[in-house]
Amino acid sequence: MRPVRDRQVHNGPLVIGGGLAGLSAALEAAPRQTLLLTPAPLLQACASAWAQGGLAAALTAADSPGLHARDTEAAGAGLVVPVAARTLTNEGRATVEWLAGLGAPFDRDTAGGFSVSLEAAHSVARVARVGGDGAGRAILSALVAAVRAAPHVRTVENARLRGLLQDAGGRVCGVVVERDGRLTELLASSVILATGGVGGLYAMTTTPAALKGEGLALAALAGAEILDPEFVQFHPTAIDVGLDPAPLATEALRGEGARLIDGTGDFLLGEMSDADLAPRDVVARAVHVARQSGCGAFLDARTAIGAAFPEHFPAVFAACMGAGLDPREAPIPVAAAAHYHMGGIAADADGRTGLEGLFAVGECAATGVHGANRLASNSLLEAATFGRRAGRLAAAGQDEMSGRGAIVGGEVPPDLAPEALRELRQAMTAEAGVIRDGAGLTRLLDLIARLECSAPAAPPLVAAGLIARAALERRESRGGHYRADFPHSDAAARHSRLRCPPIPRTAAA
Known part of the structure; x- marks a missing residue:
């Protein structure tokens, strides 16, 4: 039986994550009252603040949204969803101007336009930067100030996501969070996951080590489809x-x-x-x-x-x-x-997932924009652009806080012991890293199964297992996924679509 917990009701969108995607969603949910939960104080432990290169968008006469979309598709090695790429690049300039209007201090040229630089696989210079290599923190700082000043956003820091709540029909209707060692059930009209990537699953990573794919894992355990998890950049x-x-x-x-x-x-x-x-x-x-x-x-x-x-x-x-x-x-x-996860919770350009009431934006989502290999500096653009779209859509939804009946789910999986996490991180770098093969991926899956005996459904193990399973099943090399035993690409590109086995649900009135 589930332990007794506090239960609170928020009649509006609930955003989980304080990176660029989460902050953008919270701001654009205005005037709907929005609750923003972050696992750490704002500006800490989120990959957005660490981004150096900048934000890619068609900002000069030599560029166009169509050219940006073509470069995005070429980098994605056959798995970019064209409509998603076009949606992103068509809104590129508007997103940069929105961020600049909030105070993001982009570098400017002598004419007052956005100064842009060239990065890998871009056919023209299109990366808007801040101070050379400080784009992420500068942009995020502007959004943090805007969120703190926004009357419709209430922010709760140091609140860690531990589970998702669903109604009897499967609609996501809230979350379980842990704060100061206490578990609380929060019911909400919609939940927007902006929980970041999976870099902390690897021993060698450029991202905050706290990002271990836990949002992705909890969504998978709730029944969400996971798209292309093997593609790690x-x-x-x-x-x-x-x-x-x-x-x-x-x-x-x-x-x-x-x-x-x-x-x-x-x-x-x-x-x-x-x-x-x-x-x-x-x-x-x-x-x-x-x-x-x-x-x-x-x-x-x-x-x-x-x-x-x-x-x-x-x-x-x-x-x-x-x-x-x-x-x-x-x-x-x-x-x-390990730097960026192209795979994630399957979602569209508005953040909608296959579970009613659940949105996913930023690195935890897989919208089809990045395909098998993200084009450099597209991630900040996607986080802000699709975060804004998700915030607007979630705010426009009907408030369904009454008449749901029984709430199910909310099981809190165990944490992974520090020594087990170290073992997992080392194995992920060795076996699911830059170069992979079937024998190594099989060893990795065996390790995950062994660790699950002591920590069943621990989110880092669920996330790592999804990556390893899809990597083992993809018997080709494509984009960020390279198999030494299958070095060639198949003639036809195909997506990986995974689901976790259903888990028993406990009901509570």
């Missing part, structure tokens, strides 16, 4: 100085001419000036192979950036100097690290 230039998480050397450095070399000084991807701006999966594999061979991998910015490093890339410069490395004088040691 590994950033090729995590700064390899023994930190967890690893600091990031933004791709914009390579856009400015920094080069990837091995320990002997040879170029990793060839001498052509644009060789290091290949799609991220290609570059990540080159870095991974160089490290595995013992040659090492380094990002050499001494000539391209040199003395301008402190001014043009202050975040990267500070990370290097903090580790005792001066990037003006020495190449930066780099490694490929």
Whole structure:
């Protein structure tokens, strides 16, 4: 039997997550009263604040939404949903201008327009930046200020999502949250999950380690469809100085001419000036192979950036100097690290999932925009654009707080013990990392099954299991998923669609 808990009712949308997607959804739900729950204080433990490169959008005369959509589809290796990509890119400029209107201090050119830079797999420069490499925190800071000033948003920090509540018909009607060690059931007219990605499932990651796919897992346990979970993007230039998480050397450095070399000084991807701006999966594999061979991998910015490093890339410069490395004088040691999850809870451009009452936005969602390989700097654009759309739709929905009957679900799965989480993270990096094979993925699934004996349905294990299952079943290489035993791509691209086995539900009046 489920333990007795406090129960509260919120007659409006409930947003879980304080990153760019969650904040955008909360702001756009106006004037509906909106409750925003974050697992940590705002600006902490969310990947949006760590984004360096910027926000991709068609902002110049040389660009267009159609060209941006084509680049997005090309990077996605056959699995981008065209209508989703067009929706995103058509709203790109409006999203940037909305963020700028809230106070996001984008870099400007001499004419007052948005200053843009070139990143990998973009056919033109289109990445709007802030202070060289500070886009994420600057944009998020502007939204945090707007949320704190918004009369329709009430924010509750340090509230961790532990379960989803459903009515007898399967509609998601609330959540179970833990705050200060106490569990509370919160009923709401709709729930918007903006819980972030899965980087914390990996021993080598550039994202906050707290992001372990728990929102994705709880949605899966409630019956939501999970789309393409095997597609994890590994950033090729995590700064390899023994930190967890690893600091990031933004791709914009390579856009400015920094080069990837091995320990002997040879170029990793060839001498052509644009060789290091290949799609991220290609570059990540080159870095991974160089490290595995013992040659090492380094990002050499001494000539391209040199003395301008402190001014043009202050975040990267500070990370290097903090580790005792001066990037003006020495190449930066780099490694490929888990960076972004293209898969997630299946959702449309308005955040709607297959479960009534449940929306998913940002990295926990899979809208079809990223396909098998995310185009650089599309993630912040998607978070803000689709977050706004979800907030508006959730606010427009009918309030159904009465007449639901019995509330079911709300089971709180166990936490994973620290030593078990360490074992899982190491295995995920080794077996479901940059290069995979069937034997390694089978070992990983066996490990997950063993750990589940002590922590059944623990969300990190559920999320890791979904990634590993889909990766084992995809017997080809495509985008961010590379199988050493199946190195070629199938002629036809197909999506992976997974569901968790149904679990018994406990009813409460």
